[in-house]
Amino acid sequence: MMRSKTLSAVGYAAIGAIVATVAWNGASALDAATASKTDTYRQLNLFGDVFDRVRSDYVEAPNEEELIDSAINGMLASLDPHSSYMNAERFREMQVQTRGEFGGLGIEVTMENGLVKVVYPIEDTPASRAGVKPNDLIIGIDGTDVQGLTLNEAVDMMRGPVNTTIKLQIQRQGADKPLELQLKRDVIRIRAVRSEIEDDVGYIRVTSFNEQTQEGLENAVRDIKAKLGSKAKGYILDLRNNPGGLLDGAISVSDSLLDRGEIVSTRGRNADETQRYNAQPGDLFDGKPVVILVNGGSASASEIVAGALQDHKRATIIGTKSFGKGSVQTIIPMGSYGALRLTTARYFTPSGRSIQAQGIDPDIKVDQAIPAEEADKVPSTTRGEASLRGHLTNENGTEEATGSPAYVPKDKAKDTQLQYALNFLRGGAVSEATKTAKPNTPQVKAN
Template identity: 60%
Template sequence: MKTSRLVVFALAAGLNIGLAAPVFAQSPAPSSTPTSSAETYRLLNLFGDVFEQVKAKYVEPVDDKKLIEAAINGMLTSLDPHSSYLNMDNFKDMQVDTRGEFGGLGIEVTQENGFVKVISPIFDTPAQKAGLQPGDFITHIDGKSVRGLPLNDAVDMMRGKVNTDIKLTIVRKGEQAPFDVTLTRAVIKIQSVRPQVKNDVGYIRITKFSEQTFSGLQRAIEDQRKEIGPKLKGFVIDLRNNPGGLLDQAIAVSDAFLNEGEIVSTRPRDTKNTERYTAKDGDLADSLPIVVLINDGSASASEIVAGALQDHGRAIIMGTRSFGKGSVQTILPMPGNVALRLTTARYYTPSGRSIQEVGIVPDIIVPQSKVETVETGQRRSEADLNGALHNEDTTTLDAETEADQRRQDAEKVTEDDYQLARALDMIRGISLYGSFRSKS
């Protein structure tokens, strides 16, 4: 998706979201198509001449700072969809966001065909509660068209005070006409790890990769082990609609389930500076089965985790093809408390796959669909028949009753999430198969 740019709406600024690498500036590699020094200075002089003409003759007075910042941002955004200039407010909000708390709508977007496109709403935010979906196009903001606007300008239109309303006009595939959605801006505190116990399976939803993600994962697994006990059959890691985040957290989450081997490599223009990240011994899941759920809202750091566990055969990847963002952005602080977000490398899975524009293809493709239950009246069984033989083994009956109750409970918690229901089935199936093999 070459025309896209991933952004998160924050209280005071629009921030790029994706894969953030540690901030280390390196000496640039030689350009493959160098421009002579004389030509470079001629072009810089041309820029100065244009700037003076705009200042002197534009129909309205212009602010020098805004003009120069717009020129810088234009230079960076012309490189690729994810490079950009972060002014003082943008830079501050980005730092807050990676710590897991910011203000805004809770929506990650990109730009496509001149409109703002939703990549994913963040769980439990105004955008998610309002029903925004991946793939939605935002065509108007408070009645004003965003077609052709730079994404930063569209973000500026959505800025505002907490507890104020904003109206978005949405075009959605399958809907005959555009419709309006009103959201209330809020301070968003992202709990990046949201665990639940699904009877005998640990379910862990990771909404993004912020500074607390790995520690939250550790706590979730420890708590679920204590709560479920020896009946624990495995884990479902839900990365659906997770737009990415910090590279080191993606590596740590992958390492949590691997004992050895490469997790990911990042390859800059100068391949001599390629970095490879490898797993340390220790599997938090103790080799129990893992299913990872992904969809087209899973991007960047989410794809690193899914790709690493898939290449090592450590997890079954289930759902739909992921977003396909395979580039690394480095935050380069500049004088004046501003920064550049610059694409500095591509990342590759352990088998050497680049996910850029391709994404992770699940091992088992499961489109999302509501689980439909068929009402057949009261359940009938052999015990209902007249003259049925009585089973004297009450232990077996109790065990069967308990298992039946667990199945009913599982149906209740997954009745609106077909993909999750299939993931839980897969975990239990693998566990059952393993028990059969151990007995043979």
């Protein structure tokens, strides 16, 4: 008994020591956390002091709103290249882009020599109905000279409430004097999807992933089926130079080609933040072979689609290595002040690959030559994610990769990647340069 009591006493003493140690460590951790919070408040006070000094003593009266914007963006820029602050104006513009529709005229424009140049008027819009033509120069908007405006300023002037009128002054090549056109704004949908028939192959070009992309894809496939019927050899989904967009858009497009299985997973800082997105039954493409074209300009949502269909062997990826943006940004509204774009997660393909700073490697690599006359205008290699300062590292420890070319010829006959894809779907011979590649075999749906 005495021995037993002695052992018990020793046991309690040991437990007491452990409890005391835990209590001591807990107190130390609490003190450290308190000290860290105190330091943070001191730093915030320092920021306030600096701001007050600049506001009161700078040689010229500063724009205080711009000072705050710059300070916030400076903080976010220290995190990664894709986290940023959008003031109210930039937030509204971002919402327009993701919605894919707005009140406007329906013109795709660029800036040339200080004037707004029409790239082309979108079909069945106020611009096309009024007779606006490609290469027209817009020199005046409602009596205001365009010379001296930025492209964004000119675009903002042309957009506005539906059914309101606007006057454009246009300089057309060959015309003796400028044309005066009066247009009425209408609801304009950004065409994220364009399609056409290449003999016996359906060609679908997706330029961005916004709220209109899925509907555009369904309409494109429906139109191709109506024209080709059972004669279709397959489909080409062209994601070259598609910078991405909405995660939901990428998931819905991937789901259109998959009957089952995971599409993508996102993983945040904490394990309980992991989300997995799975395909629902149904294949919009009826199991037909699919080729996806990618290049150095294919990023983010484009890489989600390419990675999912590559892992499930539902499509063959042709082209060059994609950009390598494997992070997810959450838009956090900040009331009337705008919104925060914050990187909150990494995404992973169904097989668990992280594409961050690595990109999608095509099943068949096909380079696109840059003509000599374009060589001084087009970079031979785009800057991939791995070349961006402060980018997130690849969580899988995969060696980071540089970008690849992003040149796409306007002339389809000179588009080597497109021509290869067409030949591939038609069962043509593989060239000497790529015959050693082992492409994924397109999966045929069995009912």
